[in-house]
Amino acid sequence: MDWLPPLTALRAFEAVGRFGVAGAARELNVTRAAILHQIRVLEADLGVILFIRSNRGLTLSLKGQEYLAQVASSFDALHESSRRLKHPESGRHLVLDSVVSFATDFIVPRLHRFYSANPDVILEIKALNKWYGPIEFERTGANVAIRGAGMAGEFPGLWAEKLAHEIHFPVCSPTLLEGPDAILEPADLVKHPLLDATVAPEGWRDWIAAATEQGADLSALSLEDARRFDLFNMSMTAAIHGVGVDLGRSPLVDHWMQQGLLVAPFDLAVTSKRSYWLICREEFAERPEFKAFRAWLFDELDALGRDFRPAT
Numbered sequence: 001m002d003w004l005p006p007l008t009a010l011r012a013f014e015a016v017g018r019f020g021v022a023g024a025a026r027e028l029n030v031t032r033a034a035i036l037h038q039i040r041v042l043e044a045d046l047g048v049i050l051f052i053r054s055n056r057g058l059t060l061s062l063k064g065q066e067y068l069a070q071v072a073s074s075f076d077a078l079h080e081s082s083r084r085l086k087h088p089e090s091g092r093h094l095v096l097d098s099v100v101s102f103a104t105d106f107i108v109p110r111l112h113r114f115y116s117a118n119p120d121v122i123l124e125i126k127a128l129n130k131w132y133g134p135i136e137f138e139r140t141g142a143n144v145a146i147r148g149a150g151m152a153g154e155f156p157g158l159w160a161e162k163l164a165h166e167i168h169f170p171v172c173s174p175t176l177l178e179g180p181d182a183i184l185e186p187a188d189l190v191k192h193p194l195l196d197a198t199v200a201p202e203g204w205r206d207w208i209a210a211a212t213e214q215g216a217d218l219s220a221l222s223l224e225d226a227r228r229f230d231l232f233n234m235s236m237t238a239a240i241h242g243v244g245v246d247l248g249r250s251p252l253v254d255h256w257m258q259q260g261l262l263v264a265p266f267d268l269a270v271t272s273k274r275s276y277w278l279i280c281r282e283e284f285a286e287r288p289e290f291k292a293f294r295a296w297l298f299d300e301l302d303a304l305g306r307d308f309r310p311a312t
Contacts, residue, residue, distance in 0.1 A: 072138030164308035171248035193244035
């Protein structure tokens with residue numbers, strides 16, 4: 001058999017990469033000293049420094065980061081193969097690490113259709129609160145990610161495909177289209193508070209600029225007094241309850257519009273410069289459960305009837 005490093009040392013290395021020394025000791029139910037010993041054994045066996053030592057503890061070296069990704073991928077494959085052999089009835093397991101907005105407002109409301117079409121796939125969803133974020137499959141335990149980015153080159157060494165640009169337009173509760181303060185034209189937005197999701201790199205200013213270019217007089221409209229939220233879901237929920245007018249972000253907002261909880265008072269929409277990307281390791285892109293998930297995502301996006309993937 002070809003040479004391999006000790007399996008115990010590899011398990012310790014992979015656990016330290018995900019959880020640190022203390023976390024690895026807890027996961028493997030051994031002492032910190034035992035973990036550190038296994039790291040030294042592995043480094044001696046490989047002849048490579050995997051961790052940089054400092055007063056703050058261990059930090060992965062560049063070679064350590066590269067090796068961790070390969071080791072974690074190998075353990076994932078071994079775990080999945082063993083699980084499927086031992087429990088063939090449990091189906092295929094797909095772990096998604098997604099920005100929270102896309103998971104909460106696009107995937108989860110439609111998840112029943114995914115399971116109806118793919119009853120043998122088990123989808124586990126982990127939510128990342130930031131629009132941006134590194135892809136750390138070895139730390140999160142995920143094998144698929146959804147992130148916001150400008151171009152595929154932001155994910156070196158990984159398979160990445162553009163899912164959708166966001167399309168932005170004002171949305172509000174249907175109740176705001178009635179009464180003396182009804183929103184009938186863009187200038188009427190001044191009658192109600194604007195709701196702003198501060199996590200977004202783009203937003204109200206882009207739509208206001210586009211409306212102004214089309215002749216709308218929005219000189220009295222100001223974002224200074226907008227009611228601000230960290231997450232898209234919070235601003236949309238506030239809009240549903242009549243707190244103000246939110247900047248709807250399709251495909252996130254469409255489910256709530258289909259439910260009649262939000263309406264778009266105007267036809268004008270602007271397309272974001274950034275987009276959502278579907279990402280995985282190259283080898284995982286060939287897995288049947290990933291292909292099923294990818295196909296389902298695009299079917300759901302296409303069903304909304306919007307151009308989420310413009311050429312520019």
